[in-house]
Amino acid sequence: MKLLTPIILSLPLFLFGCNSVQNIEPTAKATEKQEHISEKQKENNRAKSLSDIYVPNPQVSNDTELLQVGQTLKDSKGTITLKEIAAQNKSYTIGPIEMRIKNVKLIHNMPTYSLMDYFHYYTENYEEFDFIKVEVELVNKSDQTVHFGPVAHLTTSNGETKTFEDDFYIEYLGGEMEPKGSKQGALGFIVKKSTPDIKWAAIQTSDVLDENHKELGKSQRIKIDLK
Numbered sequence: 590m591k592l593l594t595p596i597i598l599s600l601p602l603f604l605f606g607c608n609s610v611q612n613i614e615p616t617a618k619a620t621e622k623q624e625h626i627s628e629k630q631k632e633n634n635r636a637k638s639l640s641d642i643y644v645p646n647p648q649v650s651n652d653t654e655l656l657q658v659g660q661t662l663k664d665s666k667g668t669i670t671l672k673e674i675a676a677q678n679k680s681y682t683i684g685p686i687e688m689r690i691k692n693v694k695l696i697h698n699m700p701t702y703s704l705m706d707y708f709h710y711y712t713e714n715y716e717e718f719d720f721i722k723v724e725v726e727l728v729n730k731s732d733q734t735v736h737f738g739p740v741a742h743l744t745t746s747n748g749e750t751k752t753f754e755d756d757f758y759i760e761y762l763g764g765e766m767e768p769k770g771s772k773q774g775a776l777g778f779i780v781k782k783s784t785p786d787i788k789w790a791a792i793q794t795s796d797v798l799d800e801n802h803k804e805l806g807k808s809q810r811i812k813i814d815l816k
Contacts, residue, residue, distance in 0.1 A: 646758055648707050649777065652696060652722065658816075667700040672719065673787060673815040684797035684806015685731035686766070688739055691724040693813045695780075695787055711757050712779045719783040720757075721745070721790055726773040729766040735805060738763035738795035740776050746789045747782035755779070763795070789814050 645651050650664050655671040662669050673695035680689045699717040700708055708715040725739045739762055742752045753763055753776075760774035780787070790813050797806035 644774070646760070646775070648700075648704055648757065649698070652694065655694070655696070665701065666704060667698060669699075670697040671695075672697055672783070675790075675813045675815050677813065681794075681809060681811060682806075683737070683794055683809050684804075685729060685735060686737050686797050686806060687728045687730060688794065689726040690792075690811070690813070691726065692722070693724070693790060693815065694722045695783065695815060696720055696722055708757070708779075711755065712781070714781070718779050718781075720777050720779045721751075721787075722758075722775055722777050723792065724775045725762060726771070727762065727766065728771045729769060731805070732768045734768060734800050735766050736764060736795075736798045736800075736802075737766060737806075739792075740778075741793050741795040741808065743778050743793070744791045745780060745782065745787050747780075747785070747787055749780055749782045751778040751780070787815055 648666065650662055650666045650669045652662065652669055652671065654660075655662060655669065656674065656676070658671055658674060660671045671694060675693040677690040677693060680687055682688075697717065697719050700715070705715045708718070712718050721743065723740060723743070727737070727739060729735055729737075738753055740753055740756070742750055744750045755778050756776045757779065758775050758777040760776070762772050762774050762776060766772065792811045792813065794808045794811070796804050796808045799805055
């Protein structure tokens with residue numbers, strides 16, 4: 590009986606030690622997992638290129654493969670032809686916003702009959718028309734929520750001006766951006782004056798504002814040559 594007493598007394602200490610080891614291991618794994626998730630979140634703060642995660646627009650044909658002037662594509666949404674292109678892939682800094690312009694294209698669109706009503710809202714020539722498509726990627730590098738619009742208005746060499754309200758892609762690229770957040774997508778503006786050939790398009794961004802409407806970055810005018 591005397592021999593059993595030390596063994597019985599030491600048993601709780603042994604079990605406590607085992608539980609401590611078991612508790613430390615899950616905690617360490619949870620910490621490691623959390624660190625992994627944090628790194629993944631940092632990676633996701635940077636929007637991928639449009640070619641990596643292209644999301645089809647419900648009203649417009651996918652023009653991703655149209656990179657040579659004169660190329661035509663026909664699908665269930667209609668027929669599109671590339672008339673002009675500026676392969677930019679250039680980044681611009683507006684306050685805490687980094688804006689990358691990938692491509693700017695002038696596209697001739699002949700929408701399918703079922704989509705004509707949609708475009709009738711934007712133009713009287715809804716059966717066929719030209720439009721300028723601007724592909725952008727936005728990254729908010731600050732630790733605060735900001736408000737920004739990549740295209741406040743767009744002007745062409747033929748003297749035509751379009752505002753952000755004329756954008757028919759409606760991918761909600763303007764407005765609020767969360768801290769360290771990013772957006773990517775496209776804007777489309779129907780143009781009436783495409784003759785003579787459009788030589789350039791100028792994009793005027795909005796200012797960058799914080800939640801109290803304080804200016805964090807002044808708007809920029811970006812001129813893009815088309816060919």
